Amino acid sequence: MTAVLVAAVTGAAAGLAGAAAFRYGEPATALPRAAPAVSGGATGLSATASMVLPSVVSVEAGRAGGSGFVVDGSGHVLTNAHVVRGAFDVTVVLSDGRRLGARVLGSDDDEDLAVLEVVGAGSARLPPATLGRSADLSVGEQVLAIGSPLGLSGTVTAGIVSATDREVRLGGASRTAVQTDASINPGNSGGPLVNARGQVVGVNTAIAAGRGGGNIGIGFAIPIDRAAPIADRLIRN
Incomplete structure (x- = not known):
């Protein structure tokens, strides 16, 4: 909210200054500007x-909220178990704003993973993400974290892989995780960590936070090489 208010005030102040300059007949100065960008596809x-x-979807489960991503052509969504734990009614919000009901198809609390079955997934035509290989990650490689931090759906943050096999406590036991400095905050849980080729390499799960909470540049994701077989098992069983 503060950022929005500052932008509004800045815009209003700029408008008043422009009007005053025109009113008193001061010469207008044309500042040099870059040429308009040539229309084309996005890059990088x-x-x-x-x-x-x-x-990528937002996941609403009672008072809890998180993220998830579609993993197959049937519209199954992978998220964290802690996002939907104890929830009876789950809603997924698609990138275009549509809201669909879902149920927890299965969960693995030890690995902190859950699969959701979305009602009407076939007619909704949910596009699955491409799963990569976390074993191929290198320290220093660029990655994106995508999700709904603090309820801000479709948020994309960028960073690098800080470590590929950091031992941390996830779920009910000590596990290895991908460490990243891409900004991850409450609400990112269950969303994808993606490499530069657009392949999911991890499931964003936890952060190390200071006393005030929030991101301090140390986040952790469950490696997709471990998460994918668990998701497959939960879907089949």
């Missing part, structure tokens, strides 16, 4: 984000 990380965003 912008293209990566555009590729993955349609597959």
Whole structure:
């Protein structure tokens, strides 16, 4: 809210200054501007984000909220178990704003993973994300975290892989995780960590926070090489 108010005040102040300059007949100065961008497809990380965003959903489960992403052509959604734990009614919000009911098809609390079955997934035509290989990640590689931090759906943050096999406590036990400095905050849980090729390489799950809470540049994702077989098992069983 503060950022919005500052922008509004700045815009209003700029408008008043412009009007005053015109009123008193001061010569207008044309500042040099870059030529208009040639229309074309997105490139780089912008293209990566555009590729993955349609597959990412917001997850609403009672008072809890998080993120998830579609993993197959049947519209199953992978998220964190802690996002939907104890919830009877689950809603997924698609990237275009549509809201669909869902049920928890299965969960693995030890690995902190859950699969949702979305009502009407076939007619909704949910595009699945492309799963990559976390084993191929390298420290320093660029990644994107996509999700709904603090309820802000479709948020994309960028960073690098800080470590590929950091040992942390996830779910009910100590697990290895992908560490990243891409900004991850409450609400990102269950969303995808994506490499520069638009492939999901992890499930964003936890952050290390200071006393005041919030992101301090240390986030953790469940490696997709471990998450994908668990999701497949939950869907089949």
